Amino acid sequence: EAGVTQFPSHSVIEKGQTVTLRCDPISGHDNLYWYRRVMGKEIKFLLHFVKESKQDESGMPNNRFLAERTGGTYSTLKVQPAELEDSGVYFCASSQDRGRIYNEQFFGPGTRLTVL
Amino acid sequence: GESVGLHLPTLSVQEGDNSIINCAYSNSASDYFIWYKQESGKGPQFIIDIRSNMDKRQGQRVTVLLNKTVKHLSLQIAATQPGDSAVYFCASFRGAGGTSYGKLTFGQGTILTVHP
Numbered sequence: 618e619a620g621v622t623q624f625p626s627h628s629v630i631e632k633g634q635t636v637t638l639r640c641d642p643i644s645g646h647d648n649l650y651w652y653r654r655v656m657g658k659e660i661k662f663l664l665h666f667v668k669e670s671k672q673d674e675s676g677m678p679n680n681r682f683l684a685e686r687t688g689g690t691y692s693t694l695k696v697q698p699a700e701l702e703d704s705g706v707y708f709c710a711s712s713q714d715r716g717r718i719y720n721e722q723f724f725g726p727g728t729r730l731t732v733l
Numbered sequence: 734g735e736s737v738g739l740h741l742p743t744l745s746v747q748e749g750d751n752s753i754i755n756c757a758y759s760n761s762a763s764d765y766f767i768w769y770k771q772e773s774g775k776g777p778q779f780i781i782d783i784r785s786n787m788d789k790r791q792g793q794r795v796t797v798l799l800n801k802t803v804k805h806l807s808l809q810i811a812a813t814q815p816g817d818s819a820v821y822f823c824a825s826f827r828g829a830g831g832t833s834y835g836k837l838t839f840g841q842g843t844i845l846t847v848h849p
Contacts, residue, residue, distance in 0.1 A: 621776070650836070660777070660822065662836040672834050708776050718828040719765035719784075722837065724776030 619643070621725035623709050629731045635697040638728045642691070642711030649692050650712075650722060651684060655705040663707075666692060678703075699732045706730070745846045752810040754843045756823035759804065763825035766799060767837070768808045771820045780808070780821075810845075818847045 622641045630636050642649045651663040663682070664674040668689035677684070681700070686692040696703055706729050710722040746752050758766070764785055769777035783790045783797045783806075790797050796809040806823055820842045828835040 652837070652839075659841045660824075660837075660839040662838070665834070665836060667834070673829075673836060676836070710776075714833055718833055719767070719782065719826045719835075720833055721779050721782070724769075724778070726774065726776045 621711050621723050623725040623728050627729045631733050633698045638694045640692045640709030646711035646713045648712040650710040652708040653705050701732050704732045743844045746813050748849050752813045754808045754821050756806040756840050758825050763827045765826040766806050767824045769822040813847050815847045820844050
């Protein structure tokens, strides 16, 4: 079974440009999460989709970030316009509801974003 | 606010020794605590979790201890191997209203280096 995949693996853009990150969760996983790790800091939650609906977007930094999950399958995270402080590694994770309070989240390899 | 922190950023051990990685947390309302391992170029990989009403859980070569009195979590790795070299993150999970809807809160990470 394929794991969570993310594209691209690396992206280098200039300040003010737009970047779109993509995440393909494990097939059948209704829950999809976005996290990011800024250099030297902890991994922080951005938002959580249940199927195509945003369940929790409390971690989104500001309105320059837009996440979508049309059709409840893959998700995109767009940053427009990108700022220097957006640099970091963006992780996507997915999980399947197995009737527990905590259901294991499987992480993708991440997209390393560098804003110059 | 909710936070999960680590005592030491780096840990070096000899192959065959036992490793202990520590973590402090602040939110006593967390439902689960989880340890993740992250190797270079990969996303966090689940190691083991423990429910908040437990104080010990064992896996293959790993043991997680939870001390709720002092809000402390530890990961013990027995007979550490070079392949265990990675960054280890502790995380907490709290389900909203007793549901499975929640987010992971991560600590900064400990770099474990195993010398042959």
